[in-house]
Amino acid sequence: MPSESQHRPVETVETAFDIVDVLKRDDGAGITDIADELGLAKSTVHRHVKTLESRGLLVREGDVYRISTWFLDYGIHVRNRHRLYDVARPKVDELAAETNEKVWCVIEEHGMGVHIYGAEGRHSVKTHARIGQRTYLHQFAAGKAILAHLPDNRIESILEDYGLAAQTDQTITERDELHDQLATIRDRGYAFNREESVIGVHAVGAPIRNKSGTAIGAISVAGPANRLRDDLMTEELPSLLLGATNEVEINLAHS
Amino acid sequence: MPSESQHRPVETVETAFDIVDVLKRDDGAGITDIADELGLAKSTVHRHVKTLESRGLLVREGDVYRISTWFLDYGIHVRNRHRLYDVARPKVDELAAETNEKVWCVIEEHGMGVHIYGAEGRHSVKTHARIGQRTYLHQFAAGKAILAHLPDNRIESILEDYGLAAQTDQTITERDELHDQLATIRDRGYAFNREESVIGVHAVGAPIRNKSGTAIGAISVAGPANRLRDDLMTEELPSLLLGATNEVEINLAHS
């Protein structure tokens, strides 16, 4: 996000979170492993780990340290306090019941899409996505719906920061094509995803905007490509989605 | 948890998490507020906040900084990777459907009970508890079920560390009474909570033990006191619960 940055970071804090990241990536590790992986002295890592452990942020489990459930406490707190969560959750549940597909609520943060709540429909695909997952905005329906409804300068700076990495061979990787699609999305008010993030999965996404028209999040419906097609994909789902997002926007304005 | 601790913590890391804690408690704050609350210089707080923000861990929202959804990512990761989660979740869902009450899966960590998954029954009370919530083990059914099935020395050290704080006027605050109850719980295999954590709420909890018999977590059913009583409370629910926890224990052993 920060294009330039003239500030000198607190390196000790960075190493602490580097350690946390290693423990997340490797799903638990010992002192020596961490030290090797980060190029730090064992004693340094040891002191950090003991500090984090004494705060309860890490848990020793046999011969490895793991991230503790304190992060779950922090994370759920963040979600519950988000202005969108309380308003969007019932609508997401409704949509899942109506469509029988997987429905996600996604918010924008630091130029990425974050899945904060998902509801299972009766036939919903066991999806790739998890709560908390971060995805590039150009790679999926909800993300494109958000991206299309951000101010132009933010769109540019996001594309500048993250580029257009491919997830499948259908992912948009050309700037021109993206801008064309964004214009279309702005026109009709919703976005499609045809195997652009996962092969075999289609999705429809619609933005949730604040009073000034800027997207703060989106709701999407995802399902198998062979079920989400024709009128269901192009007419029914968009209409259901827009109904839901409109309600959310109204409730959001009066809260 | 650490009764002794001869190690000197990394103070810079502690202040970083102190800041995170303030932002969680106050639900967002400015630089000056944080500095005042922690007794630090504004410049110090500023550097820390900018460091955390550049990592994406904080988000600036108007004139306050907030904790970001990265913590949700960390937290959900912790939960998903927990050996109990995958095994217990379907059983918790089943129990909620069978009993129509609120069902929780709780694990032990650092001598406290952490709610990692909850399922709504059709009539379930909108409960106090949230995912990620930490509760003293002596204050609720799942906690007492866990506590009863820990090694004696761990029980002692936990009571030493946390004491017996009251949550309601029914909470156990006497050591003798607690030990009596724990013995009973060990005998019959499950625990009751009669308005000990929330007035008007009863619950039944049963432990989930590993091969060596030590509890690693518990499952509980909670509901209004006037519905959870008589045979339902003392016979039916315990029997359903024990069926579920036994299955979980078996699946846990073979995974």
Place this chain on the structure above:
DNA sequence: AGGAAACGTTCGAACAGCGGGAACAGCTTT
């Protein structure tokens, strides 16, 4: 069994870098 390797842990010393105060800039308030 015995030895070696690998682990987490402790210690002291050295200098990087963290913390603090004061000054600056932008904004609203009075």
Place this chain on the structure above:
DNA sequence: AAAGCTGTTCCCGCTGTTCGAACGTTTCCT
């Protein structure tokens, strides 16, 4: 117009972090 409040930047001094080496245990290997 000026005074109050922000967040931000600078630089200096000293604290506290880092590292390497050595210790004590356990595990693995031959």
